[in-house]
Amino acid sequence: MPIPTPFHSRQLPLVTSQEWREWSGYLAPITYGPSYEYEYYAIRNAAALIDVSPLFKYEISGSDATRLANRIFTRNIEELNIGQIGYTPWCDDHGKVIDDGTVWRLEENRYRVTAADPNLRWFQDVGYAMDVEVHDVSTQYAALALQGPQARNILMQLDQGAPLKSLPYYQLTYGETRRFPFTITRTGYTGDLGYELWVEAQHAECLWDQLMGIGQDYGLTPAGLAALDMARVEAGLLLIEVDYISANTALIDSQLSSPYELGLSWTVDLDGGEFIGKQALITEKRKGSDWTFVGLEFEWLELESIFKAVDLPPQVAGRANRDPIPIYKWGEQIGQVTSRVFSPIQKKYIGLGTVETGTAKLGEMVDVEVTVEYSRQRIRAKLVKPQFFSPKRKRAVLDD
Amino acid sequence: MTKRYDAIIIGGGHNGLVTAAYLARAGKKVLVLEQRHVLGGAATTEEIYPGFKFTVFSYVVSLLRPEIIRDLELTKHGLTILPLESTVTPLPGGDYIYRGPDHWKTYRNIARFSQRDAEAYDEYSRMMYYMAKAVKYILEIIPPDPTSLKPGEIGGLLDMARHFLKLPEEQFYTLVKLMTMSSADFLEEWFETDPLIATMSASGIIGTFLGPRSPGTAYVLLHHYMGEIDGVFRAWGFAKGGTGGISNAIASAAQSLGAEIRTEARVAEVIVKNGKAAGVTLENGDEIYAKTVASSLDPNLTFLELLDEKHLPDELLDDVRKYKTRGSSGKVNLALDALPEFKSVPQGREVLRGAISFSPSVNYLERAYDDAKYGDFSRQPYIDMILPSMIDPEMAPPGKHVMSCFVQYAPYELREGTWDDKREAFGDAVINTLSEHIPNLKKLILHRQVLTPYDIEQQIGLSQGNIFQGELSLSQLFFLRPAPGYAKYRTPVRGYYQCGSAAHPGGGITGAPGRLAAFEILKDGLL
Incomplete structure (x- = not known):
C-alpha cells in the first residue's frame, strides 16, 4: 500500500x-x-x-568516500569538482547495469547519490573495510x-x-x-x-x-508522471525496468544490459578508477556489445495510410506507452521499442529501443509493429540518435 | 551586379514563407519580399507596449498542417503550438457555459442547461467528424477544373464524385444541409440551449460578413472541425510567442534552407516580358529578376495592383473585381496591469487559458450583424477573447497580462464618417461590452490598441481588412477560389503564381495554400 x-x-x-x-x-x-x-x-x-521525493537518496561520507564512489560508479569521480554533479550508471562484476542516477560532490569526501531503486546494501557492501559511511537519507x-x-x-x-x-x-x-x-x-x-x-x-x-x-x-x-514520462522520452532519458532491466532483478542473462548497450558509453571511464565491472567492460569494448540503444521515428505517412485503410485517422499513444513492440529488418526481429510517445511539439511519433548491434545503423529504416483495429501491421521507422528534443536553454548559462 | 533568382515571393506572410521554404528545400534560389518591417503578414507578434507582446491580428491557429511542421522541422526553428481547447461563454446574470477537454465536465456543464443537449453534443461531434472527413478530401487536393475536358481534370472530377457517392445516405444529406443552411438553423436541429447554439454558431460567422442566420454559414462551422479528424492533432491552438511565432519559425526554416528574406521591400509591379513573369519592380524603383514570381497577396493586389490590366483576360478582371473581400471584424488588444476578474466566469487558469466567447444568444449575434448590415459597427459586438499571457507567460511581464479581442462586426465601409473618426468609439463599444462582465477592466488597462478593417488593410495590405483574403463562402471556395479557371495557383501570366489564402483551400493559418502552390510551381518546371 x-x-x-x-x-x-x-x-x-x-x-x-x-x-x-x-x-x-x-x-x-x-x-x-x-x-x-x-x-x-x-x-x-x-x-x-x-x-x-520517492527517489532514493544516499549520503556517502568519510575519508574513503571518493574511493568508494570511484569503486561503485563507472564515471571517474575524481574528475567531479566540488559542487558538480555526474549522471552515471553502476554495474555488477559482469559490467551489467544495476541502476543509474546522479552523484553530487558536496565536499572533498562527501557525496549525495540519487537512485531509482534501493541500493544501500550494495553501497555498504562495496565499502566494506573502507573508512566510509553510507546512509539512506x-x-x-x-x-x-x-x-x-x-x-x-x-x-x-x-x-x-x-x-x-x-x-x-x-x-x-x-x-x-x-x-x-x-x-x-x-x-x-x-x-x-x-x-x-x-x-x-x-x-x-x-x-x-x-x-x-x-x-x-x-x-x-x-x-504528474504522465507528463514527465512524455518529456523524458523526447529527451531520450532511460527508465529502469522499462528501457532496461536492473542486474538486480533480471531473471535471465538476456535481460541484462551493459552501459554501452544503453547508449551510456560517455559515462564509462575505463582510464579512471577501478570500478566494479570495469574488466568486463574492457572486454566488451574490445569485442563489441550485443545491443545498441536507438531512437526511432515512425514514418508518419505510412502510419496514416494503414489507419486510412480501415477508414480511421491515425491513433497513437498520447501518453508514453511502455508496452514493448518488436523491431524488424528484412522480416527478422532485430530488437524492440521499449518506450514510445507521440511528441506533441514535434508532431512525430517517436520511440526509444534496442537493436542487435550491427543489424541496422542510424539513419536506416527498420520495420516496427503497429496494431490497427486488433490487427498487427508493420510500418517503417527511421533509426536516429536517441534524443529528440534538446533546446539550447537546457544548458545555457546567462551573464550575471 | 543584379542577382537573379529562381523565384520571388511577394509577401512575407505565413503562406508566402511556406512557399519560399518548400521551393528552397527543392534547391531553388528564392527571395521573399515583405513590405513591413516585420514578417508574418496577419501572423505577427509585436511589442506594441513595452514588455507586452501583442498577437496583433490573428490570434489562434486551427489547422497548421502537421506535415509542414515535420517537413520544415519547425520545432527546431522554435515552433510550439500550445493547446487551446476550452471555451467559456459568460452569460448575463452571472452564469456561464463551459466546454473543455474533460468530457464529463463538459457534459455536466451543458446538462445544467439541458440534459438533452449534453447528450446531443457527443452525437453532434461524431457527425461533424464524418462531415469533416468527407470535406477534408477536398482541402487536400488541387481543385480539378469542372469545365475542362482534359483527361486529368475529368479523372479528378470522377475521383471526387466517387468520394462523395461513397458517403452513407444520411451523411450525404447532412452534408447538403451543411452546405446550404445557416449555422444557427443547423445547430437548432441539434440543440435547444440558446447560448450554446450562439457560441457554437459563432465559429460559422468569423471572418464573414454574414450573421448566424445567414444561409451558407453552416459550412464555415465545418471548417473549424477539420483539425479533429487528424486524430492526434488538435482543432485549436495558440502558438508560443503569438502567431508571429509561427511566421518566425517558418522564416527561420526557409532561411536555413537558403531562402533570402527582405523586409521593408514593397513591390510596386510585376515585370512581364513576352507574356511571362520576369521579376518585380520595388517601390523604390529597384528591379529584381527571377524566373518565376508568386504572390501571396489577395486577388485585388495580385491581379489588379501588381499587374497591368492588359495582361489579363476581361473575364478574370471582372471576377476579381466581384470577388468578395468585405472586412467584417476588428481587433482590440489590451495590455493589463493585472489579471481581469470575471463576474460570471470561474477564476483560475483552467478556464482563463481557453477562449472566452461573448455570444450570449443567437439574437445577440444577429443584432450585432444588423448594425453592420447598415454600415455601423456593432454596439454590442460578438467578441472572441483569449488571454495569451495565461497560455504563454512570456507574452507579458510577470503578474501582468495581455488580452486579445477579436471583434465582430465592423464593416469596412461606414455609413457615416470615417474609421479615423470612429476608431475610438469602436474601441469604447468593445470595452463597455466587456466591462459588463469584467467590472474592473477599465482600471487595469495600461494600453489599448484598436484595429478596424481599415487599419488592417492599411497596415498589412489585406483588402478591405478581410482576414481570409476573401470570404470563405461556397461561392468562393474550391474551383471557384479565387476565380473560375484560376484555382490551381496559376495566373494568365506564365510564371506568375498565387500562393496566399485567396488560393485553395483558403484562409486561416494552415500553410496549405502556400505548400500546394509550391508543389504546382515546381511541377511546371519553369524555375
Whole structure:
C-alpha cells in the first residue's frame, strides 16, 4: 500500500483527476487536472512542479568516500569538482547495469547519490573495510523538480541571492528562504531548463506553497508522471525496468544490459578508477556489445495510410506507452521499442529501443509493429540518435 | 551586379514563407519580399507596449498542417503550438457555459442547461467528424477544373464524385444541409440551449460578413472541425510567442534552407516580358529578376495592383473585381496591469487559458450583424477573447497580462464618417461590452490598441481588412477560389503564381495554400 510523500497535503486537493499511481511505495499523481497535455506543455512552455521525493537518496561520507564512489560508479569521480554533479550508471562484476542516477560532490569526501531503486546494501557492501559511511537519507529530504523555460525566473524570486544565472547544467548550489535552507541542483528528467530542489521533509509543504505562490505569475503548473514520462522520452532519458532491466532483478542473462548497450558509453571511464565491472567492460569494448540503444521515428505517412485503410485517422499513444513492440529488418526481429510517445511539439511519433548491434545503423529504416483495429501491421521507422528534443536553454548559462 | 533568382515571393506572410521554404528545400534560389518591417503578414507578434507582446491580428491557429511542421522541422526553428481547447461563454446574470477537454465536465456543464443537449453534443461531434472527413478530401487536393475536358481534370472530377457517392445516405444529406443552411438553423436541429447554439454558431460567422442566420454559414462551422479528424492533432491552438511565432519559425526554416528574406521591400509591379513573369519592380524603383514570381497577396493586389490590366483576360478582371473581400471584424488588444476578474466566469487558469466567447444568444449575434448590415459597427459586438499571457507567460511581464479581442462586426465601409473618426468609439463599444462582465477592466488597462478593417488593410495590405483574403463562402471556395479557371495557383501570366489564402483551400493559418502552390510551381518546371 503506497504511503504519502511530504507534499501530499498540497497535492491532494489539486489532483482532481484522481489519477494516482505507486512510485517506490509512495503515492504519486499521474495527472493533476483533466489533461496530461497541459502538464506536458507546462514543462516545455512555462514551468512544471513535479514531486520527485520517492527517489532514493544516499549520503556517502568519510575519508574513503571518493574511493568508494570511484569503486561503485563507472564515471571517474575524481574528475567531479566540488559542487558538480555526474549522471552515471553502476554495474555488477559482469559490467551489467544495476541502476543509474546522479552523484553530487558536496565536499572533498562527501557525496549525495540519487537512485531509482534501493541500493544501500550494495553501497555498504562495496565499502566494506573502507573508512566510509553510507546512509539512506531518502525520507529525510523531500524533492521537487522545477522544470521548464520559466524555472529560473521562478527560482530567482524564491531566493534572490542564489547564483542561478551562472549555475551551469549539472552543478549544485544552496538556497534559502527566511525559514529554511535547501539545495538546488540544475538537473531533471525532462531535457529542458530545470532544477531540482531538495529540502528537509519538514519544510516540504512550505517550499511547495512558496513556489506555487510565486509561480502563479509564471504559468507554474503541478505536473504528474504522465507528463514527465512524455518529456523524458523526447529527451531520450532511460527508465529502469522499462528501457532496461536492473542486474538486480533480471531473471535471465538476456535481460541484462551493459552501459554501452544503453547508449551510456560517455559515462564509462575505463582510464579512471577501478570500478566494479570495469574488466568486463574492457572486454566488451574490445569485442563489441550485443545491443545498441536507438531512437526511432515512425514514418508518419505510412502510419496514416494503414489507419486510412480501415477508414480511421491515425491513433497513437498520447501518453508514453511502455508496452514493448518488436523491431524488424528484412522480416527478422532485430530488437524492440521499449518506450514510445507521440511528441506533441514535434508532431512525430517517436520511440526509444534496442537493436542487435550491427543489424541496422542510424539513419536506416527498420520495420516496427503497429496494431490497427486488433490487427498487427508493420510500418517503417527511421533509426536516429536517441534524443529528440534538446533546446539550447537546457544548458545555457546567462551573464550575471 | 543584379542577382537573379529562381523565384520571388511577394509577401512575407505565413503562406508566402511556406512557399519560399518548400521551393528552397527543392534547391531553388528564392527571395521573399515583405513590405513591413516585420514578417508574418496577419501572423505577427509585436511589442506594441513595452514588455507586452501583442498577437496583433490573428490570434489562434486551427489547422497548421502537421506535415509542414515535420517537413520544415519547425520545432527546431522554435515552433510550439500550445493547446487551446476550452471555451467559456459568460452569460448575463452571472452564469456561464463551459466546454473543455474533460468530457464529463463538459457534459455536466451543458446538462445544467439541458440534459438533452449534453447528450446531443457527443452525437453532434461524431457527425461533424464524418462531415469533416468527407470535406477534408477536398482541402487536400488541387481543385480539378469542372469545365475542362482534359483527361486529368475529368479523372479528378470522377475521383471526387466517387468520394462523395461513397458517403452513407444520411451523411450525404447532412452534408447538403451543411452546405446550404445557416449555422444557427443547423445547430437548432441539434440543440435547444440558446447560448450554446450562439457560441457554437459563432465559429460559422468569423471572418464573414454574414450573421448566424445567414444561409451558407453552416459550412464555415465545418471548417473549424477539420483539425479533429487528424486524430492526434488538435482543432485549436495558440502558438508560443503569438502567431508571429509561427511566421518566425517558418522564416527561420526557409532561411536555413537558403531562402533570402527582405523586409521593408514593397513591390510596386510585376515585370512581364513576352507574356511571362520576369521579376518585380520595388517601390523604390529597384528591379529584381527571377524566373518565376508568386504572390501571396489577395486577388485585388495580385491581379489588379501588381499587374497591368492588359495582361489579363476581361473575364478574370471582372471576377476579381466581384470577388468578395468585405472586412467584417476588428481587433482590440489590451495590455493589463493585472489579471481581469470575471463576474460570471470561474477564476483560475483552467478556464482563463481557453477562449472566452461573448455570444450570449443567437439574437445577440444577429443584432450585432444588423448594425453592420447598415454600415455601423456593432454596439454590442460578438467578441472572441483569449488571454495569451495565461497560455504563454512570456507574452507579458510577470503578474501582468495581455488580452486579445477579436471583434465582430465592423464593416469596412461606414455609413457615416470615417474609421479615423470612429476608431475610438469602436474601441469604447468593445470595452463597455466587456466591462459588463469584467467590472474592473477599465482600471487595469495600461494600453489599448484598436484595429478596424481599415487599419488592417492599411497596415498589412489585406483588402478591405478581410482576414481570409476573401470570404470563405461556397461561392468562393474550391474551383471557384479565387476565380473560375484560376484555382490551381496559376495566373494568365506564365510564371506568375498565387500562393496566399485567396488560393485553395483558403484562409486561416494552415500553410496549405502556400505548400500546394509550391508543389504546382515546381511541377511546371519553369524555375
